[in-house]
Amino acid sequence: MITGGIDVGSLSSEAVLLKGGEILSYSIIDTGADARKAAEQVYQAALERAGLESSEVDAVVATGYGRLVVPFAAKQVTEISCHARGAFFLFPEVRTVIDIGGQDSKVIRIDGRGNVVDFMMNDKCAAGTGRFLEVIARALELSVAELGMEAEKATRVAEISSMCTVFAESEVVSLIAQGVPRPEIVRGLHQAIAERTAGLAQRLGVVPQVVMTGGVAKNSGVVAALSQSLGVKVLVPQEPQIVGALGAALLAQKVVQS
Amino acid sequence: MDLYEFMRGMLRGQRWGKVLSSPLTYQLVEKALLLARGGFRWRATYLMGRFALTQTRRAYTGKVPVVWTSAFFPVEIVWGLGLCPFSPEVAAAFITSLGFVDRALNRADQDGYSRDLCSFHRCIAGAAADGYLPAPAALVASTHLCDGAPLLFQNLAGHYQVPYLLLDVPYQSTPEAERYVADQLAGIWNRLSEIAGRRPDPSSLARAIDYSNQFRSHLEAVNALRCRVPAPIQGSEMLNYLYVFFAGQGHEEAAAVFGCLARELEDAAGCEDRERFRLLWLHLKPYHRGELMHFLEEAGCSIAFEEMSYVYWPPLDPERPFHSLARKVLSHFAYKPLQRRVAVVDALARKYRVDGIVHFSHWGCRQSCGGSLILRDALQEKGWPVLLLDGDCLDERNEAPGAVLTRAQAFLEVLEGRKAACGGMGEQ
Numbered sequence: 001m002i003t004g005g006i007d008v009g010s011l012s013s014e015a016v017l018l019k020g021g022e023i024l025s026y027s028i029i030d031t032g033a034d035a036r037k038a039a040e041q042v043y044q045a046a047l048e049r050a051g052l053e054s055s056e057v058d059a060v061v062a063t064g065y066g067r068l069v070v071p072f073a074a075k076q077v078t079e080i081s082c083h084a085r086g087a088f089f090l091f092p093e094v095r096t097v098i099d100i101g102g103q104d105s106k107v108i109r110i111d112g113r114g115n116v117v118d119f120m121m122n123d124k125c126a127a128g129t130g131r132f133l134e135v136i137a138r139a140l141e142l143s144v145a146e147l148g149m150e151a152e153k154a155t156r157v158a159e160i161s162s163m164c165t166v167f168a169e170s171e172v173v174s175l176i177a178q179g180v181p182r183p184e185i186v187r188g189l190h191q192a193i194a195e196r197t198a199g200l201a202q203r204l205g206v207v208p209q210v211v212m213t214g215g216v217a218k219n220s221g222v223v224a225a226l227s228q229s230l231g232v233k234v235l236v237p238q239e240p241q242i243v244g245a246l247g248a249a250l251l252a253q254k255v256v257q258s
Numbered sequence: 259m260d261l262y263e264f265m266r267g268m269l270r271g272q273r274w275g276k277v278l279s280s281p282l283t284y285q286l287v288e289k290a291l292l293l294a295r296g297g298f299r300w301r302a303t304y305l306m307g308r309f310a311l312t313q314t315r316r317a318y319t320g321k322v323p324v325v326w327t328s329a330f331f332p333v334e335i336v337w338g339l340g341l342c343p344f345s346p347e348v349a350a351a352f353i354t355s356l357g358f359v360d361r362a363l364n365r366a367d368q369d370g371y372s373r374d375l376c377s378f379h380r381c382i383a384g385a386a387a388d389g390y391l392p393a394p395a396a397l398v399a400s401t402h403l404c405d406g407a408p409l410l411f412q413n414l415a416g417h418y419q420v421p422y423l424l425l426d427v428p429y430q431s432t433p434e435a436e437r438y439v440a441d442q443l444a445g446i447w448n449r450l451s452e453i454a455g456r457r458p459d460p461s462s463l464a465r466a467i468d469y470s471n472q473f474r475s476h477l478e479a480v481n482a483l484r485c486r487v488p489a490p491i492q493g494s495e496m497l498n499y500l501y502v503f504f505a506g507q508g509h510e511e512a513a514a515v516f517g518c519l520a521r522e523l524e525d526a527a528g529c530e531d532r533e534r535f536r537l538l539w540l541h542l543k544p545y546h547r548g549e550l551m552h553f554l555e556e557a558g559c560s561i562a563f564e565e566m567s568y569v570y571w572p573p574l575d576p577e578r579p580f581h582s583l584a585r586k587v588l589s590h591f592a593y594k595p596l597q598r599r600v601a602v603v604d605a606l607a608r609k610y611r612v613d614g615i616v617h618f619s620h621w622g623c624r625q626s627c628g629g630s631l632i633l634r635d636a637l638q639e640k641g642w643p644v645l646l647l648d649g650d651c652l653d654e655r656n657e658a659p660g661a662v663l664t665r666a667q668a669f670l671e672v673l674e675g676r677k678a679a680c681g682g683m684g685e686q
């Protein structure tokens with residue numbers, strides 16, 4: 001049985017093709033302005049990588065904010081369930097999933113069977129999300145990928161008091177003007193994001209193992225700061241950005257079986 | 259015929275005060291209501307429409323002094339004087355259903371009402387400033403539960419240059435508190451009669467108390483019938499009866515609405531397709547065009563019961579009207595330590611055999627949302643899945659529609675997982 005999962009997020013879209021328990025291929029693209037087009041493109045890219053035709057795929061499940069605009073999906077499932085399912089597949093001992101995506105963050109508690117028990121979402125503003133990091137990285141003249149390494153150079157942590165994307169950007173600019181070294185600023189930002197996320201997680205209750213998914217998990221600085229704030233080691237999958245799509249592909253197996 | 263579309267057409271681009279004070283308007287709407295009657299699922303809805311229409315005509319045509327009452331004020335006092343109570347919160351929900359809320363909210367924005375305030379109050383403030391609402395002879399607000407209403411009413415009393423009366427309700431329900439509230443109610447009764455130039459008539463008040471008791475017992479009958487599975491009526495439908503809940507108690511027609519509904523529910527068959535999940539709904543629902551309620555319906559959810567319909571007060575004594583109304587006010591389960599609301603919600607969830615509980619956290623409503631996290635934790639400890647759904651009953655701008663639906667869908671997925679695992683709480 002071959003199944004597909006498509007995760008259409010606000011910043012990026014991912015597709016995963018799965019055969020049994022094996023990932024055949026995956027792809028990641030920017031969503032851009034047209035979510036429907038992004039879903040088609042990302043799926044096509046994954047099919048090409050796997051050398052498959054769409055007719056060979058038994059079922060596709062769509063997730064993410066754009067899940068309703070994926071015409072070839074047999075079912076739409078929320079990113080909450082998909083991240084839980086994907087993380088559970090990769091880490092069977094996981095009980096808490098933290099997903100920081102492009103525009104929101106979620107904490108998901110799951111049981112020993114990979115079912116969601118409870119969740120919390122912060123989607124009121126982009127503070128502490130992928131979009132936030134993008135804006136700040138630009139102000140620091142770094143790429144998002146460089147932020148983690150930059151933070152490792154810091155010997156001290158600059159204090160960032162604002163988490164509003166707009167205010168934090170101007171705070172960062174003024175710290176640069178005051179001559180605060182860039183690594184310290186980056187470390188301060190990571191800490192601020194971690195504390196905010198930890199607050200959300202603690203409201204739900206953190207049960208180890210804790211797995212972080214979503215694009216921001218690629219930033220080792222945020223992961224380290226989050227581990228410290230939570231007081232538990234935060235595990236990260238090899239490719240954290242595709243966990244939602246992976247979960248969708250796993251749920252598509254159920255669709256085929258039902 | 260679509261009654262709302264008809265009324266929208268009448269009011270769009272018009273000066274509301276002029277349209278709504280014309281007797282012709284009511285003749286037309288009454289005809290439209292009659293024509294629309296066949297489309298209502300319940301005859302009770304038609305009766306409520308007729309009742310609300312008659313009272314709206316009384317209010318706008320200046321036939322009788324209008325008294326604005328805040329959502330939790332005991333309106334029996336006003337009916338007992340033969341005056342016309344007007345519930346601006348209900349009017350705000352109606353303005354929203356008609357699709358005119360943005361105009362009122364924008365006006366409130368311009369007048370300096372903060373966006374952090376409850377949109378019911380902002381809509382009222384804007385609609386009052388724009389002259390949409392019937393001019394009151396007095397405004398009466400109660401301090402229990404809704405903390406925004408007394409401040410808004412005070413402001414609006416200045417706007418209309420009319421007296422503002424306040425019912426101060428203590429938090430503890432003791433015999434002294436009961437006497438204190440009863441004395442104030444007697445004072446308000448006297449003061450309103452002076453303002454309206456009416457002689458206070460105890461027998462008329464006793465009649466209002468009697469109607470209020472009828473309302474109560476019919477509502478209890480409705481609630482008892484709602485224990486059936488599948489649910490004979492949806493919570494989303496019950497939440498359309500705001501007018502009788504907040505403005506009708508004490509009038510015979512409001513009692514008749516639920517009397518009729520109880521009779522109708524006796525033979526009503528529920529919809530099996532909507533029993534995939536049974537939900538208990540806390541607080542109000544969106545009255546704007548958002549997709550949430552439709553989404554839940556499509557997903558096969560039954561809102562088996564809602565907090566608003568719970569009969570929390572004991573029957574009233576027509577011989578001691580002020581004391582029994584004081585007891586009614588003081589017995590509200592949400593105007594107590596949070597454990598009380600937890601206990602009530604838990605009991606309702608069991609009684610109506612629900613799978614999960616949804617708290618619609620209306621932006622700016624401190625009385626309902628202030629303790630929602632604690633409420634949620636306590637209910638979860640009792641084994642209930644709980645969703646705190648952030649939204650706004652009137653102001654769509656305060657909602658991220660995708661996020662509301664994602665949360666709702668994710669909650670249903672949680673319920674699905676639980677059902678698959680253990681058959682759900684409803685089976686206990």
Ligand code: SF4
Binds near residue numbers: 329377379405623
């Ligand atoms: S929603 Fe809350 S704040 Fe708004 S009118 Fe009702 S009780 Fe008051």
